[in-house]
Amino acid sequence: MSETEIRGEIVAPGDELGKDLKSRDATAYMEDGVLKSSVMGLVNKKGNSIIPLSGVYLPKEGDMVIGVVERVLHNKYLLNIDSPYKVILEMPRRNDRRGGYNQRGGYDRQREETYVEGDILSVKITYVDEVKDSKGTGPRKLHGGRLLFINAKKVPRVIGNKKSMLTILRDKTGCRIAVGQNGLAWVSGDDEKINIVVDAILKIERESHTSGLTDRISEYLEEKLKNGR
Amino acid sequence: MDIDQELKKHFIARLVENGRRIDGRKFDEVRELKVETNIIDSKAEGSALVNLGGTEVLCGVKVIAGEPWSDQPDTGILMTGAELVPIASPEFEAGRPGEDAIELARVVDRGIRESKMIDFEKLVIKSGEKVWMVCVDLHVLNHNGNLLDASSMAAVAALKTTWLPKFEDGAVVREKSGDLPLKKDVVSCTYVKIGDSILFDPILDEEFGMDARLTVVTDGKEVNAMQKGGTGFFRPDEIINLVDTSMSNYKKTIKKLK
Amino acid sequence: MGGNTDIELIKNGKRLDGRKFDELRDIKIEAGRLNRADGSCYLEWGNNKVIAAVYGPREMHPKHLQENTKAVLKCRYNMAPFSVDDRKRPGPDRRSTEISKVIREALERVVFLNYYPMSGIDVFMEILQADAGTRCAALTAASVALADAGIPMRDIVPACAAGKAGGEVILDLMKEEDNYGEGDLPLAYIPDRDEVVLLQLDGEFSKAELKKAMDYAKKGCKEIYKLQKEALKKRYQKKKD
Numbered sequence: 001m002s003e004t005e006i007r008g009e010i011v012a013p014g015d016e017l018g019k020d021l022k023s024r025d026a027t028a029y030m031e032d033g034v035l036k037s038s039v040m041g042l043v044n045k046k047g048n049s050i051i052p053l054s055g056v057y058l059p060k061e062g063d064m065v066i067g068v069v070e071r072v073l074h075n076k077y078l079l080n081i082d083s084p085y086k087v088i089l090e091m092p093r094r095n096d097r098r099g100g101y102n103q104r105g106g107y108d109r110q111r112e113e114t115y116v117e118g119d120i121l122s123v124k125i126t127y128v129d130e131v132k133d134s135k136g137t138g139p140r141k142l143h144g145g146r147l148l149f150i151n152a153k154k155v156p157r158v159i160g161n162k163k164s165m166l167t168i169l170r171d172k173t174g175c176r177i178a179v180g181q182n183g184l185a186w187v188s189g190d191d192e193k194i195n196i197v198v199d200a201i202l203k204i205e206r207e208s209h210t211s212g213l214t215d216r217i218s219e220y221l222e223e224k225l226k227n228g229r
Numbered sequence: 230m231d232i233d234q235e236l237k238k239h240f241i242a243r244l245v246e247n248g249r250r251i252d253g254r255k256f257d258e259v260r261e262l263k264v265e266t267n268i269i270d271s272k273a274e275g276s277a278l279v280n281l282g283g284t285e286v287l288c289g290v291k292v293i294a295g296e297p298w299s300d301q302p303d304t305g306i307l308m309t310g311a312e313l314v315p316i317a318s319p320e321f322e323a324g325r326p327g328e329d330a331i332e333l334a335r336v337v338d339r340g341i342r343e344s345k346m347i348d349f350e351k352l353v354i355k356s357g358e359k360v361w362m363v364c365v366d367l368h369v370l371n372h373n374g375n376l377l378d379a380s381s382m383a384a385v386a387a388l389k390t391t392w393l394p395k396f397e398d399g400a401v402v403r404e405k406s407g408d409l410p411l412k413k414d415v416v417s418c419t420y421v422k423i424g425d426s427i428l429f430d431p432i433l434d435e436e437f438g439m440d441a442r443l444t445v446v447t448d449g450k451e452v453n454a455m456q457k458g459g460t461g462f463f464r465p466d467e468i469i470n471l472v473d474t475s476m477s478n479y480k481k482t483i484k485k486l487k
Numbered sequence: 488m489g490g491n492t493d494i495e496l497i498k499n500g501k502r503l504d505g506r507k508f509d510e511l512r513d514i515k516i517e518a519g520r521l522n523r524a525d526g527s528c529y530l531e532w533g534n535n536k537v538i539a540a541v542y543g544p545r546e547m548h549p550k551h552l553q554e555n556t557k558a559v560l561k562c563r564y565n566m567a568p569f570s571v572d573d574r575k576r577p578g579p580d581r582r583s584t585e586i587s588k589v590i591r592e593a594l595e596r597v598v599f600l601n602y603y604p605m606s607g608i609d610v611f612m613e614i615l616q617a618d619a620g621t622r623c624a625a626l627t628a629a630s631v632a633l634a635d636a637g638i639p640m641r642d643i644v645p646a647c648a649a650g651k652a653g654g655e656v657i658l659d660l661m662k663e664e665d666n667y668g669e670g671d672l673p674l675a676y677i678p679d680r681d682e683v684v685l686l687q688l689d690g691e692f693s694k695a696e697l698k699k700a701m702d703y704a705k706k707g708c709k710e711i712y713k714l715q716k717e718a719l720k721k722r723y724q725k726k727k728d
Contacts, residue, residue, distance in 0.1 A: 038599060038639035053723065130604070332588055450693070456686070457683065458592060460596050462684050469701070
């Protein structure tokens with residue numbers, strides 16, 4: 001196998017970064033006027049962004065995450081999102097007219113659903129508190145299918161620029177795929193095709209720091225679909 | 230965690246920035262030291278109670294007979310233990326020694342052992358079969374900072390009063406056969422770093438607010454043990470300076486232990 | 488420390504294994520060795536074989552020890568029973584407890600615990616084969632494992648011991664030098680920051696010898712730091728399908 005190019009420079013904690021670098025929270029720190037990396041990261045060729053190569057997911061407002069119902073309490077659900085932090089999903093109150101009704105006053109059957117331990121849900125995070133526990137809303141239950149745990153930092157690559165990678169995965173296999181920002185992915189469809197999608201996603205995860213990945217995945221899928229597994 | 234301590238932490242850091250300590254001492258000044266020996270004289274072969282600015286440590290030495298290590302048949306044995314018993318501080322819990330007690334005992338032990346303060350070769354009863362085992366046990370009675378130096382001094386003071394029993398007809402007879410053979414004294418000096426300042430002999434509040442801690446144990450000529458503690462750091466030249474300071478402190482401290 | 492005069496640790500100006508006084512043993516570092524741990528590192532240093540694994544940040548247990556402003560770092564240095572000449576009874580002993588403590592204190596200087604309130608970060612170090620300098624090898628491996636896990640840190644921490652044997656100050660003691668020499672000085676020193684985060688000493692060092700030993704250990708740390716970063720970056724340079 002020929003050497004595949006890495007799309008940027010690998011940095012380690014303590015390595016100096018360019019001053020114009022835009023970094024998110026925990027990836028870099030400033031000390032004595034110098035910006036330094038705090039994680040193993042990939043600095044893009046232009047040198048103006050750094051993405052971490054590994055690490056846990058920290059809940060962020062606006063993110064769509066996939067979680068598993070871990071506990072059912074009397075007025076809320078606790079979701080495990082494979083992070084040190086949990087997502088709280090409040091149950092709509094039974095006698096509350098708002099339960100089951102969306103903001104525009106229309107009836108929303110989705111919101112009346114009740115869940116049990118083990119259910120897989122996708123939710124949107126609306127609020128994160130100081131100890132990083134978060135509130136989720138708009139739950140949608142994901143039925144059947146297979147759940148996959150990948151490194152949260154690789155999710156952008158799995159989704160791709162303007163969903164390009166995700167579109168290829170869906171179109172070529174016909175599977176339904178949901179990828180949470182927290183690194184949980186859900187794939188549903190034909191059993192054979194699910195396996196191919198899972199393998200492809202794992203390949204993206206391994207090679208996320210290389211270039212030309214989208215084309216390689218496209219070829220990979222075509223090959224696997226032709227030959228079967 | 231004592232809320233009072235948490236608040237004092239910031240207060241102390243500000244004081245130190247302005248060149249002051251919470252108890253008014255200079256940065257290189259040690260607290261008042263009181264040493265009483267032979268406290269446990271009817272049961273222990275050696276003992277001493279040290280009060281270093283309110284930190285009280287009682288050291289008892291028991292000398293028992295035991296088998297030497299197989300690779301050192303003509304050498305006596307030293308064992309050092311420490312207990313941070315609950316009476317000494319609201320933060321100490323009952324139970325087996327935790328990491329702080331273990332670290333304390335091991336650092337005090339190293340100072341005594343590596344300096345060769347005890348003449349181990351004179352502790353042989355029967356070569357390869359029986360030697361004297363010197364068991365130094367530190368009982369912290371009140372924690373007001375700098376347990377390391379107080380404990381080290383208590384151990385040295387206790388060892389200086391320790392007598393050896395007699396070994397007759399295969400049994401230990403608790404009558405004095407002689408003094409524990411000692412070749413020298415060691416002195417332990419502990420410093421804490423708060424911001425860029427270094428303070429000698431930390432009082433409790435200063436330990437709580439410290440960034441890092443360094444202990445230097447010396448016999449006046451050589452360094453026999455050192456231990457850095459705390460989650461901060463020292464610069465290499467700070468360490469060398471503290472070794473210098475500790476050597477200078479040696480003579481002063483030895484006088485107090487007589 | 489023995490100061491045993493039966494063994495000649497320095498003969499004709501050379502050490503038992505032929506190394507120069509300021510020369511390190513061979514070191515091999517592999518990041519990402521275990522696939523279940525969040526971060527890991529396998530390290531060989533002379534005849535030492537050490538493996539470190541990091542789990543976390545994850546939910547902290549026991550709950551009563553949680554801190555609501557930061558993660559709690561827990562470190563465990565452990566020797567396998569077969570790692571030494573005389574089988575070691577499994578389980579923590581006083582020495583392992585002390586070593587775990589000083590290693591944790593060193594790592595707490597660099598890990599940004601504040602990003603993960605209420606959580607716990609576990610660092611496990613297993614000594615599979617011991618040949619002097621295990622605590623430095625363990626800390627070196629642990630730093631790599633933490634970076635491998637993606638846990639934000641100020642810098643990587645290298646560690647290495649200097650000492651005294653046959654009257655000479657030497658770098659990186661091997662087993663005989665450690666057992667029969669006159670002093671041991673483990674040091675963790677972060678080169679670019681000029682920070683000593685772990686320091687212990689036992690033996691008999693004059694002030695000049697101590698300074699020389701620290702200089703040697705600093706030099707050793709600089710070399711190890713390079714090896715640590717190379718190993719971490721190498722993980723992403725391998726190509727495979």
